[in-house]
Structures are given as C-alpha cells and as structure tokens.
Amino acid sequence: MKKKLKKAFAVLMCVTFVAAMTTGCGGGSSDSGSAKSEGTDSKAAGDAAADAADAAGVDVKDAKVGISIYQFSDNFMTLYRTELVRYMVDELGFTEGNITVQDGKNDQAEQTNQINNFITSGVNVMILNLVQSSSAPQITDMCNDAGIPVVYINRQPDETESDRWESEGIKATYIGADAKQSGIYQGEEIAETENKGDINGDGKVSYIMIQGDPENIDAQNRTDYSIKALEEAGMKTEELLLQRGDWDQVKGQQITQDALTQFGDKIEVVFCNNDAMALGALQAIQAADRKVNEDIYLVGVDALTDAVQNIVDGKFTGTVFNDYFGQAQGAADLAVKFLNGEEVDAVNMVDYIKVTGENAEEILEKIK
Numbered sequence: 001m002k003k004k005l006k007k008a009f010a011v012l013m014c015v016t017f018v019a020a021m022t023t024g025c026g027g028g029s030s031d032s033g034s035a036k037s038e039g040t041d042s043k044a045a046g047d048a049a050a051d052a053a054d055a056a057g058v059d060v061k062d063a064k065v066g067i068s069i070y071q072f073s074d075n076f077m078t079l080y081r082t083e084l085v086r087y088m089v090d091e092l093g094f095t096e097g098n099i100t101v102q103d104g105k106n107d108q109a110e111q112t113n114q115i116n117n118f119i120t121s122g123v124n125v126m127i128l129n130l131v132q133s134s135s136a137p138q139i140t141d142m143c144n145d146a147g148i149p150v151v152y153i154n155r156q157p158d159e160t161e162s163d164r165w166e167s168e169g170i171k172a173t174y175i176g177a178d179a180k181q182s183g184i185y186q187g188e189e190i191a192e193t194e195n196k197g198d199i200n201g202d203g204k205v206s207y208i209m210i211q212g213d214p215e216n217i218d219a220q221n222r223t224d225y226s227i228k229a230l231e232e233a234g235m236k237t238e239e240l241l242l243q244r245g246d247w248d249q250v251k252g253q254q255i256t257q258d259a260l261t262q263f264g265d266k267i268e269v270v271f272c273n274n275d276a277m278a279l280g281a282l283q284a285i286q287a288a289d290r291k292v293n294e295d296i297y298l299v300g301v302d303a304l305t306d307a308v309q310n311i312v313d314g315k316f317t318g319t320v321f322n323d324y325f326g327q328a329q330g331a332a333d334l335a336v337k338f339l340n341g342e343e344v345d346a347v348n349m350v351d352y353i354k355v356t357g358e359n360a361e362e363i364l365e366k367i368k
Ligand code: GAL
Pocket: 074, 075, 076, 077, 154, 155, 212, 216, 218, 247, 273, 274, 275, 276, 301, 302, 322
C-alpha cells in the first residue's frame, strides 16, 4: 500500500487541475470510439466463464469502459471518479471517449438500467460503485452472463458474494478500504485527547453518532468500531443519539443542530461517519457557540481538504484519510488486468491514514 500511496501522491501535481474540471470528468461520452475485442473471436461462446475471458487481449486504448457512480453529488466519490478518469486517460492510455461515467442518482433501478445499457453497448469492462451493495449477486450474474468483467468499488459486496467469484471463477473483484480500520482510528483519535473525550469528567464519554447510509458496510463498521476502540482504550461511553445523515453535509448540520438543542453540554463528542457530515456538524457547533477541542470533540472520515484545513485551524479534532488515489488507481489497474486476461484477487484493500493535529499540515500538502 505504501508504494501505491507514494505513487498516488506523486501524481498530485495534476489533482488541482483535475479538481477544477470535476464535472467535465464526470461525463465521458458513450458512443464515440470503437472497442473491438481484438483476438477474442476464437473464444467459445455460451459458457459464462469462457465468455468472461473474451475480454482478454483488448488493447487499452480501444477498450470501452462503463463506470457508474452511486451518486455524483457525493463529495468523496467526486474526488474518486475524477482521479479514476484522470489516471485511466493520462497514465494508462485509455481513450477518454471510450469511457462512459454515469450517475446512479442513488437509485438502484436507474443504475441497473445503466448497467444493462453498458452490456448492450458492448463495453469490455465495468467499474461499479453500486447504489446497494446487496444488488451485487444480480449485477454480477448479468455481467458474467454477458462476458464482461466487473470491478466493484467503494461499497463492498458481502463475503458470500466475493467468495462465490473465487469458487465459480467469475471475473469480478472489489477494491476499497477496510471501514473497521477507519472506525478504530476515529475512536483512537478521541482516546488520544487530553481527557480521552470525557470533557466534563463524569467518567463516561457522551456522544452523538451521525451515520452514513446504514445499508453501507462503511457506515456500519465506522459506527461500531469507533466506539469499540474508545472502550478498548478504557473509556465508558454513552450514546445520546444515533441518526442517519446519508453522507450529506446538510443533514449533518441539521442533526447536530437538533441534538445540541436537545442535549446541550451533555454532548462531548460528535462522531460522523464522513467529513461531509462533520463539516455540517461544525456549522451547527459554531452556531451554538461551542468550541471544538475545548468543550466538544468532532471527528470525520475521508480527509476532504476543508476538513483537514479545519484540523490545522483547531476546528476539527481529527479525520481519517480515505485514500481515493490508491483506490481509484487500483480499480483502474484491476480493470486493465481483466482486459489482459490476468487473474485478480477477489478483494483488494487500501489502508486508511489517521489524520490529527500532528500530521494534518503534511496531509494537506499532499491532497490539496
Ligand atoms: C465512504 C465515504 C463517504 C461516502 C461513501 C459512499 O467510503 O467515506 O464519504 O462517499 O463512501 O459510499
């Protein structure tokens, strides 16, 4: 992973430029360019596994790629898809016009349609950020029957599904980051503060938890493991509120505002499953005249630039870098392996990095 992250950071010079053209990168065209499956005609049709192998030998510059992101308006996934397209075109030699990136609009039926259209248009490989990871078995079968390999990103299908890819030789794989690790880092960040999160000294850490979409394993694991880590560090905890904020800044703001009205000074820690919601929480905290790191702690995940800047400025306690460079580049590399007919592991993980006052400046330099 270190190597991958270094490589990722080596391309950061391009990121500022790419960030400015996020929208443009989001929508490759679907019809331009052809993607002939060179050297694949001799493969036997019918058998699904053999069909999947048909992708082998496709030249990267001719390969047609279908990408669907669960929702374009998600801040983190915007950074991710921007880097994904940039890396594929600038560093791997894909043709931009052969890459179609679609917005799943947080609607599985809509996204399933897009995937059906990718199949009809004859893409050579798909990179999919599913709206519902529970749809993976159905989507995998659709793609496998059509002989198209799939790289799943960001939302991990359950283990039964990824085990099936291995046991049945299905050309599907997942790349992401282990959400348990990000939860543990959040808990540790609170445990590392001077009073271990117990600001009022009553022997327990009273917190609110703002959760992402609870269908999502990232939301489940961050919620559970942040608290487990704090308890493992010897602290008792009290959950004042657990509410879903769907990864959304406005919801994070609203939930925190209401919670501050209801629980006031009792709240010692605001745990947010991601930075977008934590940025919303910060707005509510400031509006209520509370001071982060003095009378309340606040942690998120992702290391969005604004969040890391807030750590440098003392307005956020911590976050966790969700390495979208490593994940996006890894996803594209896996797609190329499929195109080359190579074997890949079913599950591929990239490490998270803890971000606190101690290393925030350094991380900021690397991501901004
Ligand atoms: C998480 C990320 C969130 C959100 C979510 C979407 O990994 O931390 O900010 O993007 O993925 O599935």
